[in-house]
Amino acid sequence: MSTTVVDARNLLCPMPVIRAQDAVVKLQPGDTVQVLCTDPGVVHDIPAWCRIHGHEIFKIDEQGHEIVIHICVGTGN
């Protein structure tokens, strides 16, 4: 199980979704990804992308203007 950190700060949607997607497709089920973001739109878009691809968001941390989305990679079904 690995944890990958994706820095998507100062990027606007859909770029953070694309960065998260590009990281997730290279990983195995059970691996985790932390996506660092500043665009508030990610709290809707990354979970939506995860729902349709079968990945799980297990935590969203918001500190000031920074948002960290924690994804657990699913089987992709």
Next chain:
Amino acid sequence: MFAVVPLMSQKPKAVALISGGLDSLLAARVVMEQGVHVEGINFFTGFCVEGHTHAIRKQDRAKPKRNNALWSAEQLGIKLHIIDIIEEYKDVVINPKHGYGANLNPCLDCKIFMVEKAREWVEEHGFDFIITGEVLGQRPMSQRKDTMPVVARDSGARDRLVRPLCAKNLPVTMPEIRGWLDRDKLYGFNGRSRKPQMALAEKFGFEDYAQPAGGCCFLTDKQYAVKLGDLWATRGTREYDLDDIMLLKVGRHLRPRPNFKVIVGREEGENRFLEGYRKRFVHMIPRSHSGPLVLIDGELAAGDIELAARLTARFSQGRDAAQVTIEVKPVDADAHCLDVLPLTADEIPADWYI
């Protein structure tokens, strides 16, 4: 040519270009109804209307925001692959073989390019055909009877490109010949009326779908096209990067001199967004009064700093004051302050506004 031909026992697989609008949502659904496995693909060019300005402007943050392409995929229950084509798309915008539409929108070249990218994706992923939500006669440039075959031909997709909403007005496609799609269950929409699509949406139970007013990208927006044209003309090159085209979506843009323009944040959300560019641009902030962050784009000549500072003061709360202190931060030097007299409204000609 397409490498993979499915065995008879396998479900045929199609990829649908999902823009987030109603037509692509319906087109995908019509094909799904016939038992085809459909996945979505959405191309991000940098000019897409989706997301950006809503994300930047504070006043828009209170409204629930969604990415309509992802929303469409959720409604359909399909996967959506969002693909960054920013770099490759530049050539489409800069050198469109078929020219521009009403503004800087190269719709026909854009459609060809996107279908071509989808064709490459299909070949790489072992899919069988491509679906788009195009409707004959709906758009003046890319959805005409004479240009729709050009998209199919020049993209290399040919008879593997299916437009389910107007298929009955077009030649038979490969999935119909193979019996994967029943032509009778496809549609023959034609023209600019949205009524047939709305009726079909109702039939499928789609509500709350997006209805973008001016097309799917900023290149169709007159104001945006003027700003992009100004950027190209003053730089003497049509090259651009993502930051350039993002910044054109934000703030007021004024060009007081041919050699520089200023970008003035209009509210807190825009100021915060512009702050992300402070390291790349000379910028100014009013210190004696509250006011916007101003980025300066271009090479400044003697006297330009003072002019830009007076302009910055004009957009501050001290616009009527005798003196406003402006902090000036060059890219490679420490910040310093200038005390200036704000420009009056009369001293800002209308043609400074881009």
